[in-house]
Amino acid sequence: MKSIGFIPLRAGSKGIPGKNKKKLLGRPLFCWTLGEAIASNLDEIYVYTDDADILSFIEKEYHWTTKVKAIKRSDASATDTASTELAMMEFVNSIDSAFDLFCLLQATSPFTTAVDINNCLDAVASGENYDSALTVVNSHRFTWHADGTPKNYDIFNRPRRQDFEGLL
Structure with a gap:
């Protein structure tokens, strides 16, 4: 059963400009969630962003794993009014990869752990009538x-x- 993680990031945050790249204990905010996703049982993790700096950062810093893929998201899905669901649908319709489980991960939830992710994956994959799970x-x-x-x-x-x- 193939499971993928999806981390949507926008460059244009108005509330906290550049929030996804702001350092939290020396690491960019999104790296906390991404690190736990890598340590989890997810098969692939997609960072979906319109931020060229983040795309470059991932290419430079995460070349050691084939699990992480950075994809440029469209301008339309990165506006202030675009929903996360719009970005998810755009992504799903654009990739050329089949998957069984889709895991939405938020960069603004840096305390999410690999254990949390795995528990959600296990619950949905258990066959106990769960079609989704959340932390x-x-x-x-x-x-x-x-x-x-x-x-x-x-x-x-x-x-x-x-x-x-x-x-x-």
């Missing part, structure tokens, strides 16, 4: 709507943090 974090925070009303906070029934199941 999440548990947040022990109370949240409010924009109008100031609580989403998950009740002043008369507020659990202690350690008793609060949290949100995924």
